[in-house]
Amino acid sequence: MQANIRHQVSPYLVFFIIYNSQVGVGILSFQRTIAAKAGYDAWIGVLAAGCFVQAFIWVMYKLLGKTNGDIIDVHTTIFGNVLGKFLSFFIMIYYWLASVSVLIGFIEIIQVWMFPTMPAWILSTLILISVYYCVSGGFRVIVGMSFLSFIFPQILLIVLFIFPLKIAHFSNLLPIMNHSFMDMADSIKSSMYSIAGTEALLMFYPFIRDPKASKKFAHLGVLFTTILYTISAIVSFTFFSENQLKTTIWPELSLTKTVTLSFLERFEYLYISMYLIIISVLISLFLWCSSRGLKKIFNRKQKYTLLLLCLLSIILCHFNGSFKDILNKFIIQMNLWIFYGYIPILLLVLTFLIRGKQND
Amino acid sequence: MINRSAFCLFLILLLSGCSFLPTNIVNEIDMSQGVGYDLAEKKNIKGTIVFPIFKRDKTSSTEVRTAIGKSSKEIRSILNNETRYPLVSGQLRVALYSKKIANKGITDFVDTLHRDPAIGSLVQLAIVDGGANELFKMKKYKNENVSIHVRELLEQNMKMGLLPQTNLQSFLFQLFQIGQDPYLPLIKNENGNIRITGMAIFKDDQYVTSIPMKDFFIFKALVDKNRTGLRQFILEHRDKIVLETLYSNAKYKVKIVHGKPEFTINLKMKTRLHEFAPSEKQRKAFDKKRYQKQVEQELEINAINIVNQFKEHKVDPLGLGAKYKEHYRGFNEKQWKMYYPNVKVTVNADVEILQTGTID
Numbered sequence: 001m002q003a004n005i006r007h008q009v010s011p012y013l014v015f016f017i018i019y020n021s022q023v024g025v026g027i028l029s030f031q032r033t034i035a036a037k038a039g040y041d042a043w044i045g046v047l048a049a050g051c052f053v054q055a056f057i058w059v060m061y062k063l064l065g066k067t068n069g070d071i072i073d074v075h076t077t078i079f080g081n082v083l084g085k086f087l088s089f090f091i092m093i094y095y096w097l098a099s100v101s102v103l104i105g106f107i108e109i110i111q112v113w114m115f116p117t118m119p120a121w122i123l124s125t126l127i128l129i130s131v132y133y134c135v136s137g138g139f140r141v142i143v144g145m146s147f148l149s150f151i152f153p154q155i156l157l158i159v160l161f162i163f164p165l166k167i168a169h170f171s172n173l174l175p176i177m178n179h180s181f182m183d184m185a186d187s188i189k190s191s192m193y194s195i196a197g198t199e200a201l202l203m204f205y206p207f208i209r210d211p212k213a214s215k216k217f218a219h220l221g222v223l224f225t226t227i228l229y230t231i232s233a234i235v236s237f238t239f240f241s242e243n244q245l246k247t248t249i250w251p252e253l254s255l256t257k258t259v260t261l262s263f264l265e266r267f268e269y270l271y272i273s274m275y276l277i278i279i280s281v282l283i284s285l286f287l288w289c290s291s292r293g294l295k296k297i298f299n300r301k302q303k304y305t306l307l308l309l310c311l312l313s314i315i316l317c318h319f320n321g322s323f324k325d326i327l328n329k330f331i332i333q334m335n336l337w338i339f340y341g342y343i344p345i346l347l348l349v350l351t352f353l354i355r356g357k358q359n360d
Numbered sequence: 361m362i363n364r365s366a367f368c369l370f371l372i373l374l375l376s377g378c379s380f381l382p383t384n385i386v387n388e389i390d391m392s393q394g395v396g397y398d399l400a401e402k403k404n405i406k407g408t409i410v411f412p413i414f415k416r417d418k419t420s421s422t423e424v425r426t427a428i429g430k431s432s433k434e435i436r437s438i439l440n441n442e443t444r445y446p447l448v449s450g451q452l453r454v455a456l457y458s459k460k461i462a463n464k465g466i467t468d469f470v471d472t473l474h475r476d477p478a479i480g481s482l483v484q485l486a487i488v489d490g491g492a493n494e495l496f497k498m499k500k501y502k503n504e505n506v507s508i509h510v511r512e513l514l515e516q517n518m519k520m521g522l523l524p525q526t527n528l529q530s531f532l533f534q535l536f537q538i539g540q541d542p543y544l545p546l547i548k549n550e551n552g553n554i555r556i557t558g559m560a561i562f563k564d565d566q567y568v569t570s571i572p573m574k575d576f577f578i579f580k581a582l583v584d585k586n587r588t589g590l591r592q593f594i595l596e597h598r599d600k601i602v603l604e605t606l607y608s609n610a611k612y613k614v615k616i617v618h619g620k621p622e623f624t625i626n627l628k629m630k631t632r633l634h635e636f637a638p639s640e641k642q643r644k645a646f647d648k649k650r651y652q653k654q655v656e657q658e659l660e661i662n663a664i665n666i667v668n669q670f671k672e673h674k675v676d677p678l679g680l681g682a683k684y685k686e687h688y689r690g691f692n693e694k695q696w697k698m699y700y701p702n703v704k705v706t707v708n709a710d711v712e713i714l715q716t717g718t719i720d
């Protein structure tokens with residue numbers, strides 16, 4: 001059930017989509033959450049979490065390769081039409097909620113760092129208008145945007161690590177492996193959420209021209225983001241002392257407070273503005289997944305499902321404060337259970353089902 | 361097509377109509393560039409704010425305003441009542457605290473600098489021997505910007521002189537680091553000049569003791585890497601030599617003896633001879649080996665002296681506790697605080713005089 005070749009993208013572009021699906025607001029604040037229990041050993045947890053994601057990519061490719069379609073096709077082959085669509089509906093809700101959580105996180109950053117008086121609905125409307133425009137151009141436009149966001153802001157933002165590294169205290173990382181296994185497991189669990197996002201592959205798989213050839217690019221994409229997250233963790237661990245990091249909400253943004261150029265006193269404003277590109281591509285990707293899924297489930301035009309999701313997102317963005325924490329907790333649990341528990345089981349079921357049919 | 365252009369028009373209107381964005385025009389705000397805090401009566405604080413005033417066709421002048429209040433932001437809002445334009449803090453360059461207020465602890469004041477996203481982490485902090493208010497109001501600096509003067513005084517001394525590198529970030533790092541206490545430069549109004557007179561050493565956030573100018577050379581060598589600075593040595597037979605550091609590196613080794621830590625500081629230094637005045641008033645060739653030995657001995661004694669001073673006051677600006685923590689997995693902060701006053705520290709200096717200038 002491959003998509004029309006006109007809508008497909010080249011296999012190597014999967015690298016950029018996978019990279020972009022993983023990098024969001026999480027990278028600005030994950031350093032603190034992973035260090036909460038495992039202290040400054042937490043960067044090892046990020047590497048370990050990267051290995052899990054690699055395995056997950058392998059599982060997804062196996063699963064989708066069997067039906068050559070997206071997750072909805074997999075569900076309908078196993079569970080039939082009604083139950084299959086019902087289960088897919090939950091995954092679409094997950095995609096949507098994930099995009100909302102990214103949006104709320106970024107709006108909070110804009111409000112704290114740039115415009116404290118700006119109401120959330122204006123910001124969410126502005127971002128979602130550009131997102132709507134991007135998504136209505138189709139999947140190829142989103143891929144183009146994610147390629148762009150990799151080339152322009154991301155590479156530049158990595159170069160900025162030079163400034164904090166000049167005053168880094170590398171001895172902060174010592175002694176290595178000073179925490180118990182349970183603390184390390186906790187850091188793996190919290191970094192899993194930060195580098196989550198590859199599950200978008202479950203929806204865009206039919207849009208890859210030669211899926212088999214794209215597999216290595218997907219793995220490379222995950223490798224790149226794992227290294228990016230690890231470097232980012234190490235840079236903030238060496239820059240802040242441990243108790244200082246625990247007081248900092250967005251370590252990566254506080255790092256850029258040390259950047260001063262002769263023509264620009266404060267760099268964070270530029271940093272956050274450039275980050276908007278990365279964030280809006282991520283939101284576009286998830287909203288595309290969700291709206292396309294709902295389109296297939298309810299047989300409505302994608303335009304309408306997308307519009308509905310955008311409007312609901314604007315409403316949800318208005319609930320600040322405790323709602324955000326509840327939403328995040330909910331999404332972390334959902335992500336863990338659906339994609340690291342349910343999907344591998346689905347692969348097993350599908351394998352036996354196909355074997356059974358061949359034996360008949 | 362019409363649809364799309366209507367959409368574009370809508371976007372243009374929306375974006376240009378964003379008049380709810382707060383705008384700050386540079387000559388319609390008062391940018392506070394320096395703040396100073398003194399102790400006032402009845403547990404109040406006397407705050408001083410320095411800001412420049414830009415006028416058309418005239419050189420800019422600076423204003424120094426003072427108010428008394430309970431917190432730094434209250435002082436700002438009191439001062440706001442008497443300024444023509446709103447006071448903003450994004451351009452803050454230097455924050456001064458009087459010795460008396462530092463005796464009580466300066467966390468409360470540093471907290472607001474740390475919390476405000478508009479303030480960079482390269483703000484210079486310094487302790488004033490005397491009043492911060494009087495220092496800002498000095499007659500000599502009436503026509504130039506006194507806060508810029510203080511900042512540049514400190515920065516050039518950190519870059520080229522003997523002052524160890526400090527700023528808001530380093531202060532916070534040391535404050536939060538387990539097993540380290542912060543230090544800040546101590547400045548004073550001496551006969552109508554602003555001078556750096558010493559280094560203020562803190563116990564947590566409270567000023568405890570200071571080290572004089574003559575110990576700067578060894579202190580900087582112990583806490584900073586690869587910095588330049590001049591020091592005069594008066595050796596045997598009253599031979600005078602002046603050395604400039606080209607490279608210095610202090611390595612801290614920790615050994616656990618009978619459950620207690622022992623420290624060895626290996627100080628490696630490459631220097632250049634700047635002045636040589638032997639006691640016999642006769643010109644003679646410089647005997648590198650002999651003088652290197654004597655300089656090493658003098659430096660070792662000097663280092664031990666300041667370490668003993670730190671131990672006496674139970675302050676740890678060298679971060680010996682942090683180094684102990686890096687090397688010993690069973691680190692316990694309470695136990696370390698008990699050990700610290702009697703901890704054994706040995707210093708091995710290795711000074712090499714690389715160049716003797718254009719003559720030998």
